[in-house]
Amino acid sequence: MRYVPVIYAEGLTKYYGEFLAVDHVSFQVFKGECFGFLGPNGAGKTTVMKIIQCISPKSSGVLTVKDMDVEEHPREIKRILGVVPQENNLDPDFTVFKNLLVYARYFDLPGGEAKRRASELLKFVQLEDKKDVVIENLSGGMKRRLLLARALINEPEILVLDEPTTGLDPQARHLIWEKIRSLKREGVTIILTTHYMEEASQLCDRLVIMDLGNIIVEGKPQELVREYIGSEVVEVEGPPEAMACIIESGEVFMEFGGKLHVFSRDPERLASELIPKCKSGRITVRQATLEDVFLKLTGKVLRD
Amino acid sequence: MGFRDYFKMPDVSYRVWKVWLRNWDVFMKTIKVNFIPPFLEPILYLAAMGFGLGSYLGDVEGISYPKFIAPALISISMMNSSFFECTYGSFVRMYYQKTFDAIVATPLNIDEVILGEILWGSTKSVFNASIILLVVSIFQLVKLPEALLIIPLSFLVGVVFASIGMCFTAAAPNIDSFNYPTFLFITPMFLFSGTFFPISILPKTLRDLSFVALPLTHAVHISRSLTLGRMGADYLPSLIWLFTVGTTLTILSINLMKRRLIT
Numbered sequence A: 001m002r003y004v005p006v007i008y009a010e011g012l013t014k015y016y017g018e019f020l021a022v023d024h025v026s027f028q029v030f031k032g033e034c035f036g037f038l039g040p041n042g043a044g045k046t047t048v049m050k051i052i053q054c055i056s057p058k059s060s061g062v063l064t065v066k067d068m069d070v071e072e073h074p075r076e077i078k079r080i081l082g083v084v085p086q087e088n089n090l091d092p093d094f095t096v097f098k099n100l101l102v103y104a105r106y107f108d109l110p111g112g113e114a115k116r117r118a119s120e121l122l123k124f125v126q127l128e129d130k131k132d133v134v135i136e137n138l139s140g141g142m143k144r145r146l147l148l149a150r151a152l153i154n155e156p157e158i159l160v161l162d163e164p165t166t167g168l169d170p171q172a173r174h175l176i177w178e179k180i181r182s183l184k185r186e187g188v189t190i191i192l193t194t195h196y197m198e199e200a201s202q203l204c205d206r207l208v209i210m211d212l213g214n215i216i217v218e219g220k221p222q223e224l225v226r227e228y229i230g231s232e233v234v235e236v237e238g239p240p241e242a243m244a245c246i247i248e249s250g251e252v253f254m255e256f257g258g259k260l261h262v263f264s265r266d267p268e269r270l271a272s273e274l275i276p277k278c279k280s281g282r283i284t285v286r287q288a289t290l291e292d293v294f295l296k297l298t299g300k301v302l303r304d
Numbered sequence B: 001m002g003f004r005d006y007f008k009m010p011d012v013s014y015r016v017w018k019v020w021l022r023n024w025d026v027f028m029k030t031i032k033v034n035f036i037p038p039f040l041e042p043i044l045y046l047a048a049m050g051f052g053l054g055s056y057l058g059d060v061e062g063i064s065y066p067k068f069i070a071p072a073l074i075s076i077s078m079m080n081s082s083f084f085e086c087t088y089g090s091f092v093r094m095y096y097q098k099t100f101d102a103i104v105a106t107p108l109n110i111d112e113v114i115l116g117e118i119l120w121g122s123t124k125s126v127f128n129a130s131i132i133l134l135v136v137s138i139f140q141l142v143k144l145p146e147a148l149l150i151i152p153l154s155f156l157v158g159v160v161f162a163s164i165g166m167c168f169t170a171a172a173p174n175i176d177s178f179n180y181p182t183f184l185f186i187t188p189m190f191l192f193s194g195t196f197f198p199i200s201i202l203p204k205t206l207r208d209l210s211f212v213a214l215p216l217t218h219a220v221h222i223s224r225s226l227t228l229g230r231m232g233a234d235y236l237p238s239l240i241w242l243f244t245v246g247t248t249l250t251i252l253s254i255n256l257m258k259r260r261l262i263t
Helices: A045-052 A074-079 A096-106 A111-124 A140-151 A170-185 A197-203 A221-228 A240-249 A267-277 A290-298 B003-007 B016-029 B031-056 B065-096 B099-104 B110-138 B146-171 B175-192 B204-213 B215-227 B233-261
Strands: A005-016 A019-030 A034-038 A060-065 A081-084 A158-162 A189-194 A206-211 A214-219 A232-237 A253-256 A259-262 A282-287
Touching: A005 A045, A005 A189, A019 A034, A019 A045, A019 A189, A019 A206, A019 A214, A034 A045, A034 A197, A045 A060, A045 A158, A045 A189, A074 A081, A081 A140, A096 A111, A096 A140, A096 B016, A111 A140, A140 A158, A140 A170, A170 A189, A170 A197, A189 A197, A197 A221, A197 A290, A206 A221, A206 A290, A214 A221, A214 A290, A221 A290, A232 A267, A240 A259, A240 A267, A253 A290, A267 A282, B003 B233, B016 B031, B016 B099, B016 B110, B031 B065, B031 B110, B065 B099, B065 B110, B065 B146, B065 B175, B065 B215, B099 B110, B110 B146, B110 B233, B146 B175, B146 B215, B146 B233, B175 B215, B204 B215, B215 B233
Parallel strands: A034 A189, A034 A206, A081 A158, A158 A189
Antiparallel strands: A005 A019, A005 A060, A206 A214, A232 A259, A232 A282, A253 A259
């Protein structure tokens, strides 16, 4: 892959009144990659998306999309962008098919072309048989898929997905993931926000972790986990005596949800040492995830 | 926001038309039902007030009472259709349906969305006024073909009330807040704009106030001249008044909406 930056942010800052929502963030998204923004609610992810979409003006800093400044070329940028918003804004006054046709019109697509693309896209998101159904009769997962189809009506070069699977059941989520992967294979640049670490590690080539308007860390999902945590995490749960022997052992740990999470370079050895010492506690070894990276760097959990 | 920011020239293109078309498509889904209210309402008013109450009245300013109120009924429907379209209708699309959010993610901007909405509200005014004109023509209460000029007039009056409505929509914290402009502004206008009695019988201060501040007074004034076939220059000031207020408030409402929606 050639590293051509399609989105470039430098010192990007956004205030809502007095409230600092995005605090001097810098990042680059390359052509054809899936780039993630992982973080809890209120981290500033959606605000960054809104600035990229040219619907919320930045307070300071630089943001360009394909070398076009968001303030100077909003129409040109929006023409090559496809957006799946966090909040469903499908048109409840129309059927599934008509939603796509009306949206195509906003992009100046001629009627015949719009119909052809709308039919193709309904097939792609597996909603052909819902063509004439009104929006309120769709399930949550179907609405999300239709939002995805709508975002693709202008054949976008860049796809912005703001929490594409929040609130969906696992089956609906996997279907969306499958579609996102197939779009990536077609060479669409994808920007995605999520607070599901699994989603980020499954889909993203690179990602940034955001908290309180700042980018805390940037990298490839597996590399971040390896660098900050290691391969596995030892979890210790139990009475104060059990907890105490971790504290004595001098290992790096975080306390959360009544459990101690021990980030050890050698979890197997640690666990085998701990089991005889702390008989009263429950000790488990599990794979390290991005969630642990977040926990270690911020002292908080991703989901509240 | 300084004073000048409220009257900044909107950035609009041909894309306004796409917003209008979106609303037109929704309207056409229920076109048969849409004819019923503007068709029935004037018949009810004419029956009760024109022919019922009117039978106790002599001529008003030399014309029969049904003929006197016919242009008022048309003007009232211009006001109601455009004002309510751009208050309740636009608020639902903006706040509950998030239609505006969906549109501004495309090459359209918020200026075009709001202007499209105002032009749509004005179109509703034309639609309703035309149907009522047909009804009162059947009752032979208007002079044709002069009264046909009501149709272009209804667009201008529509712009005025649509943009007034849009200013309220930009300021409305929730949908119930539209009760205030309805009862404090629309209802008094419905009664005191020369609609059911001539404003010449009002005290001079109120009469002047009615001309300076109430758009419906101007709409009724011109409409009545047209339905009576009095083609004169005396309604020119009213036309200028409507045009000036319509364009000013359209620009103002777009800027108010931008302040509300762009954060």
